[in-house]
Amino acid sequence: MTDSSVRRAVDPQAFREEVRDFALTLPGDLRHKVMNNLKLEKADYVSYLKVLEARGWIVGHWPAAYGGCDWTPLQRFIFEEETSEAGAPWLIPFGVNYVGPILYTFGSQSQKDRFLPRIRSSEDWWAQGYSEPGAGSDLAGLRTRAVRDGDHYVVTGQKIWTTYVQWADWIFCLVRTRQEDRPQKGISFLLIDMKSPGITIRPIITMDMCHDVNEVFFDEVRVPVENLVGEEGGGWTYAKVLLSNERVLVAEVGRSTRQLRRLDKLAAETSRNGKPLRDYGPFARRLAELKLRHFVLQSTCYQAVAEAMAGNEPGAEASLMKIRGSELQQDIAEAMVDALGLAGIVYDAADLAEMGHTPAEGPFEAPGILKDHLHGRAATIYGGSNEIQRNIIAKLALGL
Amino acid sequence: MTDTTLASLDADTLRLFTDSVQRYGQDKYGFDTYRSSLRAKPYFSAQAWRDYADMGWLGAALPLDEGGFASDGRAIVALMRYAGEHLALEPLLASAVLAGRLLALCGDGAALSRLSEMAGGRKLFALAHVESAGDAFDGPVRSSYREGRLYGDKQVVLHGDVADDLIVSACESRVTGSLSSTDGGQPALSLYVVDTTHPAVRRTVYRLLDGRGAASFNFDGAPATLLGPLGKGRPLLAQALLDARLGLCAESHGAIRALNRLTLAYLKERRQFGRPIGMNQALQHRMVELYMLEQEAAAVIGAAERAADLAGPQRERAVMGAVAHTITAGRLVSHEAVQMHGGIGTTDELAVGHYFKRIMVINRLLGDRDAHLEAFAKAE
Numbered sequence: 001m002t003d004s005s006v007r008r009a010v011d012p013q014a015f016r017e018e019v020r021d022f023a024l025t026l027p028g029d030l031r032h033k034v035m036n037n038l039k040l041e042k043a044d045y046v047s048y049l050k051v052l053e054a055r056g057w058i059v060g061h062w063p064a065a066y067g068g069c070d071w072t073p074l075q076r077f078i079f080e081e082e083t084s085e086a087g088a089p090w091l092i093p094f095g096v097n098y099v100g101p102i103l104y105t106f107g108s109q110s111q112k113d114r115f116l117p118r119i120r121s122s123e124d125w126w127a128q129g130y131s132e133p134g135a136g137s138d139l140a141g142l143r144t145r146a147v148r149d150g151d152h153y154v155v156t157g158q159k160i161w162t163t164y165v166q167w168a169d170w171i172f173c174l175v176r177t178r179q180e181d182r183p184q185k186g187i188s189f190l191l192i193d194m195k196s197p198g199i200t201i202r203p204i205i206t207m208d209m210c211h212d213v214n215e216v217f218f219d220e221v222r223v224p225v226e227n228l229v230g231e232e233g234g235g236w237t238y239a240k241v242l243l244s245n246e247r248v249l250v251a252e253v254g255r256s257t258r259q260l261r262r263l264d265k266l267a268a269e270t271s272r273n274g275k276p277l278r279d280y281g282p283f284a285r286r287l288a289e290l291k292l293r294h295f296v297l298q299s300t301c302y303q304a305v306a307e308a309m310a311g312n313e314p315g316a317e318a319s320l321m322k323i324r325g326s327e328l329q330q331d332i333a334e335a336m337v338d339a340l341g342l343a344g345i346v347y348d349a350a351d352l353a354e355m356g357h358t359p360a361e362g363p364f365e366a367p368g369i370l371k372d373h374l375h376g377r378a379a380t381i382y383g384g385s386n387e388i389q390r391n392i393i394a395k396l397a398l399g400l
Numbered sequence: 401m402t403d404t405t406l407a408s409l410d411a412d413t414l415r416l417f418t419d420s421v422q423r424y425g426q427d428k429y430g431f432d433t434y435r436s437s438l439r440a441k442p443y444f445s446a447q448a449w450r451d452y453a454d455m456g457w458l459g460a461a462l463p464l465d466e467g468g469f470a471s472d473g474r475a476i477v478a479l480m481r482y483a484g485e486h487l488a489l490e491p492l493l494a495s496a497v498l499a500g501r502l503l504a505l506c507g508d509g510a511a512l513s514r515l516s517e518m519a520g521g522r523k524l525f526a527l528a529h530v531e532s533a534g535d536a537f538d539g540p541v542r543s544s545y546r547e548g549r550l551y552g553d554k555q556v557v558l559h560g561d562v563a564d565d566l567i568v569s570a571c572e573s574r575v576t577g578s579l580s581s582t583d584g585g586q587p588a589l590s591l592y593v594v595d596t597t598h599p600a601v602r603r604t605v606y607r608l609l610d611g612r613g614a615a616s617f618n619f620d621g622a623p624a625t626l627l628g629p630l631g632k633g634r635p636l637l638a639q640a641l642l643d644a645r646l647g648l649c650a651e652s653h654g655a656i657r658a659l660n661r662l663t664l665a666y667l668k669e670r671r672q673f674g675r676p677i678g679m680n681q682a683l684q685h686r687m688v689e690l691y692m693l694e695q696e697a698a699a700v701i702g703a704a705e706r707a708a709d710l711a712g713p714q715r716e717r718a719v720m721g722a723v724a725h726t727i728t729a730g731r732l733v734s735h736e737a738v739q740m741h742g743g744i745g746t747t748d749e750l751a752v753g754h755y756f757k758r759i760m761v762i763n764r765l766l767g768d769r770d771a772h773l774e775a776f777a778k779a780e
Binding site: 134136137138160204206209272273280282283337338340341342343345347348360361362363370374378381385386390 | 534537540604616673683742747756757761765
């Protein structure tokens, strides 16, 4: 961790302009795909990571000692907000945001030397192996076990909802190394090479008819002991530290800014009962409510960033932002489907793979709008369901 | 025109019909039937369609004296509730209910000869009315009829991909320009029947979000036959659409009922933190809300059924109100079903997501909630 006293003073507005200018240089076809919710391939995501690497920003929030820029929480927030708003792809977080910081915080010197450079250069695609069929919200109940055998762990079990593991070179997993009185205590953090014998991937098709997530089966997979991060039984603590690093970003406010702007445009271009949809009373009101909620969310985010800048320990505000952010995202997506009128019931997932598709009905954006709505139903489920987030607020903020 | 109001059906006949519909659903139309039908054209079960015709279900919306099986709103409700509960993909709403009611209401020779073909399952019919997919259901109609031929475009025709004949709304050149007072200042419409296989009919087929087939049409001088009286298309449509909307509510109610059953079972069986998730009071209260919405949906559908005998505006108010409520109910029930199932509820493997998408289609097919709410308020 860097000492904040040595950070150079940053003018937030100047940094914002810098990020904005950078976002304008993103390849046009990449932005086109993102703006219209088309299907992105591995090469698309990697091309964005490569652009970031060239600009020196791929791990901007990492300490300078590990190749980062020592960004403040405010800088990191501005970066995410501006790039998302401008139509940058989802910054695949598994390497640069998730496992990277865990490795430089808790990993051994040889793990740092081996993995961090390959994360910075996007050579390794990482996946996250946390959830299991019986352990989602109740993550500590996970049952994938790692049994020590000489200088290896033998891993057997199953992970689920594993995003883009079909492209992964490595997966970091929470596994059970011991049965303890408290289930959290027996969990360890392992790095597993996807080329290891005994790993099987089964695709999960979601209701948007796309393949983003998977099940991963481990059948006596041998993992060298040197791939254990930190201490045996420390996995739960490391994962929790990681989650608290991600607090402010969960609101995805930049993405909602972008989607609201597109909704505005759609409402102006669509006619309902002979006039623009945005002038139709019920819809105009709905749009105004969404914009108000966006304003409230953005305010909450900046409040949380200010707390982080002051060095205060995070409280329950991350849960608040996750709840409000995901709910807003879903309601904007639904309003966009409604704006399509009857074209909002026509859907062919194959359109999403084509840059210049012509949907059977409605505007060019229609298939992506449908996909975003269907896919977005999971936003209140993944990353700690909103029910779990409310439990956290009840306990942490209210002492209930 | 024959007497085409929905007549009352005797209690025994209705019960027999309802029982047979339910039994067929339980025995013959499981989630597997639905899934395998989605995989290939015509994107519904041809076997089930033949069964419906053999059992006389396709006449459920027709008067007895037109070769129909029944002519009671309750028969439409029983049939469409089945469709929603079992995700039945066959053109029950499009052909049996909507086209069936339109043909019965038109009641002339051209209509009645087609009615028996429809009820026997020998021909599929669909209504082609909407011209701008971005608009509400009742947008302006610009298609026109001149000297036996039809010109114009129609969009999002449910089952238009397989329909043999279309019932098309259009302006007749002779009556265009003379604005009818009964048509709210809009040009009067007439209804025509068009054979979709004619070379002057261009059909673009695609699929809806819920997997059912649909199509857009372009008519470039397609031969067309007038159905019913000239210039009376709008009131005929309005009446048949009320019957179809009652059916749509019932379809929604069937889906709501099936989803609530799945969600409730999941709350009892799924364990987290050492106990079933249904032990959480927060989830219990949410499930109670869904149950209440389902009960209310059944109640408003009952009210809309009973309103069949009432004067126009009162019936319209009941049906439009029933649609507005079932849209609200279906939306929340489907959102909550996915949420309470968690990740597994978002997959294509489980039925939950399929009901979710079916309800999305139901909630927009004949106009959205705002449109129905406005019609409800206006009919008072």
